[in-house]
Amino acid sequence: MEKTVVIYKSKHGSTKKYAEWIxxxxxxxxxxEADFSKKDFDNYxxxxxxxxVQAGGIMxxxxxxxxxxxxxxxxxxxxAVGLNVMQKETRMQLREINFGKRKLAGITCYYCPGAYSPENIHGIDAGIMKMMVNMLKSKKPIETTDEDRVxxxxxxxGVDMTDRKYIEPIVAEFK
Structure with missing residues (x-):
């Protein structure tokens, strides 16, 4: 039996990058995740x-x-990897949406900022991001936070906030 496995679900590459670093x-x-069978859990x-992170859920x-x-x-x-996962409010929402049930409440979750390239976003994802931009732009100046502006x-x-430093606490748990 192998000791540890890293399973990941990535859409644009940031989660895969963090998984590979770990x-x-x-x-x-x-x-x-697509290549991992539930039976494989028995081996680790x-x-x-x-x-x-997409729409508050962890893919x-x-x-x-x-x-x-x-x-x-x-x-x-x-x-969890996303653009604004470092914001306290986002973390609280992620916890509530993904770990709200009692059987999931004790799971440790770390947050790693990802990367985003607008030129690589298409289809429904582009529509979602356009709605987010419109929502942020429609806020009154007094309601707009520094986090909103960033x-x-x-x-x-576009931005790439991926950094190996964010895996350090995860790795420390298993060394």
Whole structure:
């Protein structure tokens, strides 16, 4: 039985990047959520799951939620990757949406800022981002926070906030 596995669900690459960095540091396998079977949980003592944040949900997190029985007795850590996951309000919403049920409440979740390239966003994602831009721009100046201004700038111009320093506390839990 291998000790640790990193499972991830990435949409634009940031979550995969963090998962690979964690895998390098812990010398453990890194597996895309789509390639991981629920039976595979039996092969590991420790599970690290990473997913990108979309509409408040952690993508791919269902593989964890639906397999809590299989995960009993295993160390489980989750990391969420997104543009504004470093904001306290966003973290609180993420906790409530993803870990609100009692059986999920004790799961440790870390937050890692991601990257965003507007030129690589298409379809429904582009529509969602356009709505966010319009919402942020429609706020009255007195209601607009510094965090809103930074988010608007990142969405309009793109940004890469990925940094290995954000995996340090995750790696420390397993060394």
């Amino acid at each position: 895998g390098e540091e812990l010398c453990c396998p890194v597996i895309a 003592e420790n599970v690290i799951f990473g997913g990108c 791919g997190f269902d593989i964890i939620k639906k397999n809590m029985r299989r995960l009993q007795g295993k160390k489980l850590v989750v990391f 988010l608007l700038e990142h969405v309009q111009n």
